[in-house]
Amino acid sequence: MIGFRGAPPGSLAARRSLAIALATGVALLAGPARADQEQLQMLVEDLAERVRELESSRAAAGGGGAAWAERIRLSGSADLGYYGGQGDSVFEEDAFAVRDLRLFLDADLGREIRAGEHLLVRNVGFTFEWNLVRTAELDNDVGEAYVDLQAIGGMPWLNVQLGRFQIPVGEEYLRYSKGFAHRPLISQTVGGPWWWDEGIRIYGDWLGGRIGYVASLSNGDTPFNVDSNGDKQATLKLIAQPMDWLRVSGSVLRSGRIGRSDEGASGALWLGESWARAFGGPSSVPNFVDGMVVPDGPNRLTDTLLLAGDVIVDLPEQLRLWLAYGNYEIETDGASLYDRNLEYWIAELILRGALLAPELSGAWLALRANGLGSYDDGRGYLLDSRRRNTLGFNMESITVYSIGLGWQLSHGLTLRAEYSFHHVDTVDGVTEAIRHAADRADLFGIELGAHF
Numbered sequence: 508m509i510g511f512r513g514a515p516p517g518s519l520a521a522r523r524s525l526a527i528a529l530a531t532g533v534a535l536l537a538g539p540a541r542a543d544q545e546q547l548q549m550l551v552e553d554l555a556e557r558v559r560e561l562e563s564s565r566a567a568a569g570g571g572g573a574a575w576a577e578r579i580r581l582s583g584s585a586d587l588g589y590y591g592g593q594g595d596s597v598f599e600e601d602a603f604a605v606r607d608l609r610l611f612l613d614a615d616l617g618r619e620i621r622a623g624e625h626l627l628v629r630n631v632g633f634t635f636e637w638n639l640v641r642t643a644e645l646d647n648d649v650g651e652a653y654v655d656l657q658a659i660g661g662m663p664w665l666n667v668q669l670g671r672f673q674i675p676v677g678e679e680y681l682r683y684s685k686g687f688a689h690r691p692l693i694s695q696t697v698g699g700p701w702w703w704d705e706g707i708r709i710y711g712d713w714l715g716g717r718i719g720y721v722a723s724l725s726n727g728d729t730p731f732n733v734d735s736n737g738d739k740q741a742t743l744k745l746i747a748q749p750m751d752w753l754r755v756s757g758s759v760l761r762s763g764r765i766g767r768s769d770e771g772a773s774g775a776l777w778l779g780e781s782w783a784r785a786f787g788g789p790s791s792v793p794n795f796v797d798g799m800v801v802p803d804g805p806n807r808l809t810d811t812l813l814l815a816g817d818v819i820v821d822l823p824e825q826l827r828l829w830l831a832y833g834n835y836e837i838e839t840d841g842a843s844l845y846d847r848n849l850e851y852w853i854a855e856l857i858l859r860g861a862l863l864a865p866e867l868s869g870a871w872l873a874l875r876a877n878g879l880g881s882y883d884d885g886r887g888y889l890l891d892s893r894r895r896n897t898l899g900f901n902m903e904s905i906t907v908y909s910i911g912l913g914w915q916l917s918h919g920l921t922l923r924a925e926y927s928f929h930h931v932d933t934v935d936g937v938t939e940a941i942r943h944a945a946d947r948a949d950l951f952g953i954e955l956g957a958h959f
């Protein structure tokens with residue numbers, strides 16, 4: 508028998524001895540007439556034990572580069588194409604563009620963390636998102652960045668994420684960050700809730716995922732690492748999936764106070780490209796309320812409250828239907844004429860190519876109607892921040908109808924094409940220049956999405 512127990516695990520001598528033993532084993536198996544069966548059995552057992560020792564040494568803390576390489580995963584997504592629109596659209600010109608670019612790092616920080624015989628955490632991970640480009644603009648900032656503690660105390664329904672994460676209300680936020688590569692259309696909805704915030708997020712499920720929850724407590728401000736007031740933003744989302752093809756969720760969010768007397772409020776929750784903020788502040792356009800020009804509102808908000816519900820029917824190889832509705836109340840620290848009640852609605856249908864032929868299983872047709880607004884002719888809001896200097900806080904509603912085609916060309920490459928019909932209503936009393944600033948707002952695009 509060839510012995511190599513004296514070499515340190517993972518050392519050059521150990522690897523050389525292991526190679527010699529493997530070669531000897533092959534020779535013995537090739538010439539059974541010359542091999543003693545007992546000696547062969549001892550060799551196999553010794554090889555198995557040595558492999559276990561090497562694996563243990565790699566998994567130990569402070570292990571070699573190969574061990575860390577197995578614990579870290581890099582991924583990313585990019586959308587590149589040609590985008591354009593009518594003269595009043597949010598696309599300033601028809602041009603080629605890198606519309607979205609983000610990179611992700613996921614790391615396994617440890618497993619089976621114990622205090623004596625007691626299991627503290629089953630798994631610990633870390634996620635980081637580098638948000639380089641969004642809506643064709645260079646952001647170069649932090650998206651998600653959190654530590655994920657799974658199955659605390661051995662309880663699979665108690666998992667905690669600490670750091671910066673997507674605000675867990677509704678279903679739209681799941682299509683941002685890592686989900687952005689898998690959306691069916693080029694555009695996002697005009698009113699679906701999302702955005703990142705710093706805090707703590709707790710999640711879990713029961714009955715094999717049939718019932719679940721996500722809750723969070725966070726700063727409540729759009730800017731990175733900012734808490735403009737002592738109040739925190741709290742959320743709760745309850746999820747039920749009674750059948751494999753049916754998912755129902757209900758969400759609630761409350762922020763409390765936002766902003767300071769000398770600094771305009773900027774709430775963390777976004778509805779599309781709009782969010783709760785100091786009325787009139789970021790816009791150079793006059794504010795019309797009930798047909799009259801009014802000054803900017805107070806910097807502080809006293810409270811915001813979102814109630815939302817989503818229903819998803821997903822039939823594999825056939826279709827996916829998503830219906831959503833939300834109501835967002837914004838209360839200012841001042842006269843009630845600055846308070847707003849915004850509503851959003853979404854109806855999206857994806858028809859998969861397999862309905863027509865198996866060869867079209869990677870293709871789909873996407874249809875979506877969605878809207879966001881106060882739906883009050885006298886009281887509007889800034890419903891898309893990209894229109895702050897053309898329409899300002901005078902937008903009564905935005906309604907968008909989109910049609911798109913998609914094709915999953917390979918595991919990491921997607922082709923999308925879309926045309927969106929945009930209709931923007933303004934409040935009563937605005938000037939003709941303001942009223943006609945979004946008469947021609949349709950968008951189109953064709954892009955390749957790459958992800959790995």
